[in-house]
Amino acid sequence: MALISLKGIERIFHQGELEIEILKGIDIEIEKGEFIAIMGASGSGKSTLMYIIGCLDSPTSGSYLLDGRDVSSLDDDELSRLRNQRLGFIFQSFYLIPYLNVLENVLIPTLYSPETGNFKDRAGALLKEVDLGERMQFLPSELSGGQKQRVAIVRSLINDPEIVLADEPTGQLDSKSSRQVMEILSRLNRQGKTIILVTHDPETASFANRRIFLQDGRITAQ
Secondary structure, eight states, X not given: OOXXXXXXXXXXXXXXXXXXXXXXXXXXXXXXXXXXXXXXXXXXXXHHHHHHHTTSSOOSEEEEEETTEEGGGOOHHHHHHHHHHHEEEEETTOOOOTTSOHHHHHHGGGGGOSOOSOHXXXXXXXXXXXXXXXXXXXXXXXXXXXXXXXXXXXXXXXXXXXXXXXXXXXTTSOHHHHHHHHHHHHHHXXXXXXXXXXXXXXXHHTTSSEEEEXXXXXXXXX
């Protein structure tokens, strides 16, 4: 059984009387431990697709099974637990809270975790793995773009999710920082994480094991 199974996924937005069809019958299966790159031009629907996979949005029609369970059957509390415990999110814009230091930003998802334990030790160990062990008390304004994205990666991992979703994670980075971020994601994949990456950049996508191409809301190749 595939970890993620999407069948006939459509997403329609309404602006007044205007109907905008973003996704048009998406069929995808993703196995546990895969590294997937979802590619396409701006407006192709790739970020909308990632938001649906990440349970941040719901399809207008179609089915989404996660580990064989129909995601549409989950209530709001169950969806929140799913996002908190099984999914990790990395975004292009980092979304670090400016008045919290690096360690505090990393620990934010643990506020909603049902687990107990010494999250500070885990956060410290993860930050050391991405060469930020000496910057735990720094504010985001004191970090480079690459360092901010590494903080965001660690934040996505603090609850040990099995699936990591990254939406244009190198979009604001220079080439050196981009490679560092992608090498971290590759290492996580080798450790068993399922990585789903959204990008328009072929070099970034080259780190993935499989590429899914979207055009005008339809899959053209996978």
